[in-house]
Amino acid sequence: MIALVTGIFVLAIVAGVAVAFVIRAAGGAGLAALPGSPPSPGSPAAPVQSVSPEPLETPEGPSDGPFAEVAHRAASGTHRILATTCTGTGVGTAFQFGSEGLLVTSARAVSGARSIAVLSGDRIVPADVAKIDTVSGLALLRPDVAMVGQGFELGTQQLAVGDQVALLGWTTESQQPARGRARIGVGTITEAGLTLESPDGRHPGIRRMTGEFDPGLAGSPVVGEDGRLLGVVLQAADDQDDLVVAGLDTVADPLLGPTGMPPAMEPCLNATGPRIVTTVGGAAPAALRTQLGQWFGALNAGDWDRARGTLTGGLREDWTREELDVEHRGTYAFNIVSAPSDSGAVTVSWARLQAEGDPACERLVADVALDESGIRSISPRGAPVPCG
Structure with a gap:
């Protein structure tokens, strides 16, 4: 046996x-500057312009x-x-x-x-x-x-x-x-x-x-x-x-045979994505891609202390463990691609699965300002759009 x-x-x-292919994710309400958040009230819901994926x-x-x-x-x-x-x-x-x-x-x-x-x-x-x-x-x-x-x-x-x-x-x-x-x-x-x-x-x-x-x-x-x-x-x-x-x-x-009824959903308080290494591709410098990978990897693992450790300055103080938990519990970021932007920040495009919410999968883009000391700011580029 x-x-x-x-x-x-x-x-x-x-x-x-x-x-x-991908299967689900949902956007969360919460911190306007946090990856995956919608624009703040009154801001234009411009369509996301993704960074070109790597071959x-x-x-x-x-x-x-x-x-x-x-x-x-x-x-x-x-x-x-x-x-x-x-x-x-x-x-x-x-x-x-x-x-x-x-x-x-x-x-x-x-x-x-x-x-x-x-x-x-x-x-x-x-x-x-x-x-x-x-x-x-x-x-x-x-x-x-x-x-x-x-x-x-x-x-x-x-x-x-x-x-x-x-x-x-x-x-x-x-x-x-x-x-x-x-x-x-x-x-x-x-x-x-x-x-x-x-x-x-x-x-x-x-x-x-x-x-x-x-x-x-x-x-x-x-x-x-x-x-x-x-x-x-x-x-x-x-x-x-x-x-x-x-x-x-x-x-x-x-x-x-016939498909029948889908299986009943069992209770699950801490749904997570797969436990595999989170990487960031694209044209941004390797050191910055490594930092971004640590940020997204900590979010995927639900390790809010480690996620806050990748932030610097007032951003770390502004985003508490509780706020990260509300925004990112049950989410999984993947297909993360980076590119230098005209502003000097790094433009990052990614998809996000979410255990709760609708749509189940979204595509997001943000400008991220960071250096060797950590991430200083994260500014969404328009509203998330459903995967498809």
Whole structure:
């Protein structure tokens, strides 16, 4: 029996093409100068002008061999997902399946999700949990808009020991961990007929697949040389060395059956985004991007003392722990990009998921004045706009 681990898993070898979407966030009322706040009363609600996003990193994966063509053909149907959850495990991969426009992922990545984002290129699309199947360990997501990309089809082969297969996912081993990097990992099935015990249920029909650990690969499709779906990665094995894969014998029914009612929401006082490194990209000097990363990272972690420690002068005194808690509890900033501005400040553009509120995902832009001593001021550029 394989014990479930709080993390999620990885893959070995890689390739593919990158695509991404987002799922929810909401703006909060509060400090007018705080990132994510609307303009103060009476100020114009000008549309946000975002900093141009950085290009996606080159996909990792085999350049030849039986899975090379599969990778390039099917990669457009896999997407990075981010979520605010009670457990901080809200990062993974989702893939397109079926005619209803649903996405499939591991229940581990979205169990108890308050908000979800699907990333596709430079698009961020909110989504909701349509179904969680406790037997297979799968979750079905319904994005707000139809996704563009190739859908996966069920194969007919039951995974057996010795089979060589490929996993198509979005690793967090990237310069932009939240956005991810497309990867294809080729591995071998080493065990079959296992049962997995996890907080989401008891899952029979489990296989063990060779591969490395990375939380962004939870929910990745496992395919054969013809590109057809043979299983789904649920998480890492208990020893962190291999991947836990649900086979067709448990995956087929929840994928082909009715969606039913969405799961009931359990109480959660401290929903957070995924516990991964927060980075800031763009053209601002590296030292300033590091400072901005510390600010956003502290907000994402809900560490108000650490967040205040990145501020300087009167700004630190003006923003109390209580005010930061009201404004940023349950929020998660990602896709953070910086650029020098004409005023001498740094213009920062980012997206924000929010566990409570509407819309669930917003895009924001602000001018940030900072130097080696810390952040001196943060001035929003217009009103936040919904992701999409």
